[in-house]
Amino acid sequence: MGDDPWAFDHGIRRSPAEGRDFEGAAVRRSPAEELVSKGYFLPYAKRTCGGEELRCGEYRYRLREDGTARLVSYEGSAEQVDIPAEVDGARVASLATNLFRGHAELRRVSMPDTVEFAGNHVFDGCVNLRSVRLSAALDQVDPTMFLQCGALAEVELPMPLVRLEGNSFSDAPVAHVAFGPLVEALDAKPLGLPHLERVTVDPANEAFSTDGRALLSRDGRHLYRLVVPCRSYEVPAGCTDVDERAFDSLDDLQEVALPEGVRRLGRMAFAKTALSAVRLPASVEAVGEKAFYHCARLVQAHLPAGCREIGAEAFAFTALARAELPAGLEQLGFRAFDHTPAQARIGEGALGVSPANRCLDLDAEGGLYRHDVFLELIGQVESYRVRPGTHAVADEAFKRHARVRAVELPEGVFSVGREAFRGNRQLVRVDLPESLERIGERAFLDTSLSTLRLSENVRSIGEDALLVQGDNQLMPRRPLQSISLDAANPVYYLENGLLCQRDGSKMGGDTCLLYVGPDDVVRIPRQVTHVASLAFCGASGVAELHLHGHLHSICNGAFSTARSIPLVHVGFPEPVDGYEAGEFRVPELSSRYRSPSYLFGAGPGGTAFDFEYYDSWVTHAATMREFAPAALYRLQHPMCLSDHTRGLYENIFQRKARQACRYFADQGDLDALAWLAGRGLLDDGAIEAELGTATREGRTQATACLLELQHRLMPAAGVDFSL
Incomplete structure (x- = not known):
């Protein structure tokens, strides 16, 4: 608080760690409660042994x-x-x-x-x-x-x-x-x-059998795990499936012989082993996710022509120098060859597709296609143009790409898949075509885009698709700064800095999808009844927010702004203690303690405001500048104000009367000072002391305000200070 003249100790606990209750009294906790408050888990009490110690x-x-x-x-x-x-x-x-x-x-x-x-x-x-x-x-x-x-x-x-x-x-x-x-x-x-x-x-075990070194299924068709550490191992004949993690992390394993008949290698089957080469038999049809993940010495891998599926990151972080996707391959998992020499030299042909494959195609920059669908950018390029004739961008096509900064989609693309660009933090530009109709869920989540252009043909935008700032409410990145939307679009429109969807609410009415600015005074349109999840996440430019009274749904984190919204106007569906609306000043407070999202609720009955949460927020304000106007409004407009909370507000004003005088006097708010003084919340001593300070410091407006206040409170003095 040291150098801030407005800072004050209100005597109210800010966090559980401070060890004081809401009114400032010391809190006594049991040892168990102290452990729980620090995040320890206390298990249920174990059965105890009672009585004397016996002997047998x-x-x-x-x-x-x-x-x-x-x-x-x-x-x-x-x-x-x-x-x-x-x-x-x-x-x-x-x-x-x-x-x-x-x-x-x-x-x-x-x-x-x-x-x-x-x-x-x-x-x-x-x-x-x-x-x-x-x-x-x-x-x-x-x-x-x-x-x-x-x-x-x-x-x-x-x-x-x-x-x-x-x-x-x-x-x-x-x-x-x-x-x-x-x-x-x-x-x-x-x-x-x-x-x-x-x-x-x-021999009586019905689940397992063994060859002395590994555990296999009773019929020998599944190899579950190599138990005995060794440098080389020959999988027994008759095995058809190498199961999940069968050889995982056996860092002494250098050679494995797979017999003809093996059809499937499970997830992480050989991950983190010391294999330098592997030859998959012709019978292998599927290589599971991360099957050879982080096999740092693996430089050669023969993939049979009949292999139809290679899982995500199957060969990632290996030393593969060359690889050819086999003729029968139909599905290549996400980042299957990530961080390999073959990926780095893709332009030289180190990674390619068999000429006999009629399904997949890999261009010189590392773009993988299945007919007219763009599947994935494997190459490490900074700029990529999807080839003409493409009609769709697949799910996760550019997800977490390490280098690409700009992507151009050609005319004819009508769909961008789920999480297509998610996590690509280098991405600063995506050119979307006029033909685009659908954007999948989380398509641009956690990227560095600042602007997007949407044509009149866009008909569907998936959940969290445009949250370029990410979905972390406590540490959001910079949100979209602008959206260019064709005014002829029949589904989406921009109003008051908000991207909205017509008839987007299941309960009837429109949906507010996202705040994109630049408006600092934001009014939720009357036709909007639903506010989407994280609609204002990370926004920092909202100075004033107006909510009408007939919102039916406000999703999780909808108003999780980067900083508090200073002024909030809320309309009520029905009068609250005679008030049809409220105007609430919101103090700045760390999101670790308070989130604007929790101030608001909605349901079939309309918009709801959490007065108790708001009062707790105000009483935790760090400075009189933030506390005083909010607290005064609550005392003057006691909507759902309990006697206990009223007492808290009045107690803080009484204990900090000098600072309250200073704040309202500097604002020239004589009516506020008179109202507080008239209810005994400002004593004569505080007024006199602050008047002396204002006079010495040459604060003319504050001095005049306090002199007039004294005149109103002591008219018998017979001096007209207004002169």
């Missing part, structure tokens, strides 16, 4: 509230231990932290299938433990369970859903993992097992 053989235990037992200590010295399923008739469901910690004599442990939870460090320091069988009811293997188990070589996992964290066995040289008959799914990659030599699957 070599174990001490406690009974839990549900009647099950929790083993709390082990006092034996055997080399082989079968943890009991019951103690004194109580089912063992939990193992306490440190249960077997430091028992160096242990060599083999079997856990019963009754155990549902095992605490931290259960086997920590069991340096001679070689073999362990876990419970089928155990939810997950804690990463500290086997710390300092340097001899552990065999692990049996019988649980239906195996959840292994990356470091569950990080301290153990596990060489053999056995999957039990109940295992149905593997939830995490068993990484961190560099010494693993083989895996086995119980």
